[in-house]
Amino acid sequence: MKNNICSFVFLIFMLAAVNITNADDGYKLWLKYDLISDVDLLKEYREMIHAIMIKGESVTIQATSNELKNGLNGLLGSTIPQVSNVNEDGIIIADAFNNLPLLQYTDLQSKLMKVGEEGFVISNEKVNGNKVIVITANKDIGVLYGVFHFLKLLQTNQDISTLDIVSYPKTKLRMLNHWDMINNTHEYWGLLSIWYWHTLPTYIRPHYIDYARANASIGINATSLNCVDADPQFLTQENLKKVAALADLFRPYGIKMFMSPNFNAPIILAGMGTADPNDLQVKEWWQKKVKEIYELIPDFGGFLVKANSEDEPGPGDFNKTQADGANMFAEALMPYNGVVIWRTFVYEYAPEDRAREAYDIFKPLDGKFAENVLLQVKNGPLDFSPREPFSPLFGAMPQTPLMMEVDISMGGLGKDVNLGFMAPMWRETLMADTYAKGEGSTVAKAIDGSLDKYKISGMAGVANIYLERNWTGNLFGQANWYTFGRLAWDYNITSEQIADEWIRMTFSNDTSIIHPIKKIMMGSREHIVNYMDPLGLNMLMGWGGYRGPWVDNSEHATWNSPYYHRTDSLGIGFDRTKTGSNAVEQYYPQVAEKFSSIETCPEKYLLWFHHVPWTYKMKSGNTLWDELCYHYYKGVEGVREMQRLWNSLEVKIDQEQFESVQMLLKIQYNDAVTWRDGCVLYFQTFSKLPIPEGLKKPQHDLEYYMIHDPR
């Protein structure tokens, strides 16, 4: 006890001191705008930036102007004046191109041809013989994006003397999906919504605006506010007014508002006898509701729908297809140019192999969806495991635009408490080759529309933004929010580059800080795979807080882990080849062939596709059992290594941030040990094989892990 008190007391005084000296609590995200600390560079920037010139007057341009002024004032440490003429060097000109008569005859015009409605161009130009930097675009929102990009160049200490940047998004809808509840809670136990529904629409919190700023800074242009497990009450007039208040705040930042409707709303809100999507009265009800929404939010984006999945209602309840359901909403939204985003995560038909489900249901419906429907497909066939092969739906529905849905919130990877950098994971899927139209038909090309000439395209991320002062719980969650925006804009950016940008803006441009943090980030996801779900395993988590494994095979229902790992005395893994569920047939032949053979299947997916004997010899020469154990232990070692690297940063970085991540890594380490020991002991009851020599024995027996489900 005494020791405990002492260490707490130590903590107290550190924290007390921290508070009063304005520690970095993470609220400002990557938009810090602190004074440039490199003195020479600061001098150089100051020489190149004397004033700004912005003439546009739209609300977006006003937001742009504010951002540029505040950003430059902070970064350069002095107030940058606004001018209306170019009479000297060092003017930053930021405006839509049609507001820049002096520049009409430069080659900016041809560059702008490429960037569409949201892209931008930044370049050094000469106006009246004066050196200026021009940030321009076809539309005002592009200028805002360009300004954020320009500020990032300064934040990350880049050279700004030879700028020739032409940037535009690969996908049209870059969207956050919030899983927030109407009572200010969140789909995930213990997490909380940032919306404070009970004081909207009148009470406008400062963080609503900063949320919009942060999204705009990384090109996110759409958001769905409420959980896909949708409370029908969100659709009442009273609550729509609350949504409208937020839409008004987000509009200048180019963010469109979406909502998740409850499919049975006509029954629950209006007392109708049915919600059958083909019923005329039901259709009429939705049309009226949609009209009501557009009266409040004239540029409303549309609906994001989860139907017939995990007990949510849907068209299947009325013997109608998923297409019937989607098209009913599409028809109501069409007159207003709204879209329906329909999730393929369908979890109600309880087949032999859930991993088959989305493809089996949706592939036959290709061509049956209205023009303004997009299907939203999770990166893998199942449900946000730490690693899954890509979903076979990508590339398989040439007539239906598919969005990819990734989980920024790390629902299956330890959620808000864990440190995991998701860029490598999402890029793993984006760069996977579907072979839909021969080699090079990557998932990225399937979703950006280039493969099948989709008219709309998009990428969605389940938001990891909660009522936390630093928005995401673990500070590194900010990196995933940032990554999502960056990859949705351009999937060709490498994980290293994203990490580099984010670290520089969040922590420092000092390489002795950047290197260890980048090392932590780049390895982090693989550590989680190793201690949770190595070698293609998945869905092992217990239900408490998903923070430990489910090590109880008392039930074999589709909700339970044994359904997914299929462990028995002979081996482990789900046979998805011809001898099993044959889910592998859903891939294009080149892929299917590779995954089908236990020889050619990448070991990282081995147990996803194959039921493998315990003594099967792996490429390393180890038996499967030994290899499995080594992976679990390696995962825990990885977390230990992250702790070591992080601890090396003490004093170098802000104390509050240091301590916060340090405490969370301690939780993660303990959870990792729970995963490792629980899983190894549990699987051992089947394999009957010893834990390889040299690996430390688990501290507790299996029974401990069967009742220990940490929250």
Added chain:
Amino acid sequence: MKNNICSFVFLIFMLAAVNITNADDGYKLWLKYDLISDVDLLKEYREMIHAIMIKGESVTIQATSNELKNGLNGLLGSTIPQVSNVNEDGIIIADAFNNLPLLQYTDLQSKLMKVGEEGFVISNEKVNGNKVIVITANKDIGVLYGVFHFLKLLQTNQDISTLDIVSYPKTKLRMLNHWDMINNTHEYWGLLSIWYWHTLPTYIRPHYIDYARANASIGINATSLNCVDADPQFLTQENLKKVAALADLFRPYGIKMFMSPNFNAPIILAGMGTADPNDLQVKEWWQKKVKEIYELIPDFGGFLVKANSEDEPGPGDFNKTQADGANMFAEALMPYNGVVIWRTFVYEYAPEDRAREAYDIFKPLDGKFAENVLLQVKNGPLDFSPREPFSPLFGAMPQTPLMMEVDISMGGLGKDVNLGFMAPMWRETLMADTYAKGEGSTVAKAIDGSLDKYKISGMAGVANIYLERNWTGNLFGQANWYTFGRLAWDYNITSEQIADEWIRMTFSNDTSIIHPIKKIMMGSREHIVNYMDPLGLNMLMGWGGYRGPWVDNSEHATWNSPYYHRTDSLGIGFDRTKTGSNAVEQYYPQVAEKFSSIETCPEKYLLWFHHVPWTYKMKSGNTLWDELCYHYYKGVEGVREMQRLWNSLEVKIDQEQFESVQMLLKIQYNDAVTWRDGCVLYFQTFSKLPIPEGLKKPQHDLEYYMIHDPR
């Protein structure tokens, strides 16, 4: 629509600007420590404060030292050194008296005789011929309290050249009751807990410490973390560790940890067949659980219990008395000096008059409670209405210590969104005369123990602290937290004085700011009484968010408003005299007599005690009906006046704070109109009388208010 967008846009840029320039978001509460803005005074303070001398080494003294240094550094704008000898003028000496050998022979000793374990003395002294200021106490915690008091003197710009302060608390337990749930929500819909249960015990948030600092600064020395509607899960080992982590953080600040247990925990957690308080196995289970708690929290305070009230389990379920229930816990806690705080808010016996219930049940049990039991009695007989007469239990249980429970969270007065200053309300009860031992037997004297020589005494407040950056939602909620601490320490402090201190520390020492804010605060509670529950009415609220009235007499159950206002064609009000429920008999004769007669009963309690004809002539000469209407309209006018006064402060005070309160006052105004119009129209269906001339007709008809229950 367009107008709406424009005003929002206006707002956006104001807020965006505010954010970046470090606006005052209210997080620091009244502990701001900004540089003294009066230049002459600053000079004077600097001359009198050169250094500090603190030699004690306990964790509490370390916290004290940190606070004093940080406070002085901020207020005086320079780093104040710590010295170990008195060699010059201007030393602030802060330590327990036994650490001050140089001062043993001053008259400090006699002053310290009066202040007990928690009080303190502050005075100008001479040591070795040098002028010093001494802050001392019998125990370290008193020194901490003294330092906060001293800093307040500077914050509020007081003279510190002739200090002779002797201060000590009137009550022993000064306790917050949090109504927080284990999933991070709160008893009140939409509000959220500050505890982040899911990342405790490992992740220690900075605000946990600042919570402790704030409480210590106003003398609060106990806290109960979870809602009295208690989730039994709080008592598991895993969750107790979380509570222990917080207890460790609070300990240096003199705050004892309490918890609310679920009475049926032995059944729910241990699968026992009963929770009968007289059952030996049940007693044993609790004894083991209490032992487990004390192993984790050696100075645990005890339990706060709600039993057989609003569907909570309790001894009544096993045909045992409330005393049996309390004594079971008392027996388990006794070996550790723990106490049981047992609430008299019993709501299950459904009598004819709920206002009688607490007295009828508990008065006969006087003398039957174990020594370490305190009863916690709400200020009024019923349930936190905007105005109730004092509870007749005060002064009526000479053998049982009674604590008073007040509602800092304004559950019945508009909760977190409303501006209401509670000091006048609580002092109204504290200063009420029970006549228990003749004239002057105030409620205050009943609860501080002086009337009946209680060994323990206390005052509890239902906390209004939520997951809001400014802690309380409406900034003025901070004033109520502050008030609670101040009154629990010394109920003789006037409301004006409390308001004055709080305004100076929160906003400014500028009288042109103090005056309008004080005017707002001093009138605020009466406005709420007027537009919600005038003339002794109560419990009129609807169930949505308690933010509008219940105007539907379809049911007459004890949960519904008609039960409380008893309106009919003849009149309105609850007859609690001999011709009715005779609740008035529960008071001592002098009081009972006054309340019993419609002539002598104060009009503010009229409808609490009497069923009064619509045309009864009030003291003003108006009929009751007209008077009722005038009160409702006056209430709304009062809110309008608060808005006017507040708007006059624009530019004068911090913009973020200004806007935040402005928006909330707008909500309050709309709610007030809903209350007024809904109630007047509803009561009119009984009185059949016209709304007096000169008063504006309600905008909607009654039906609108019957379905309009704002959240």
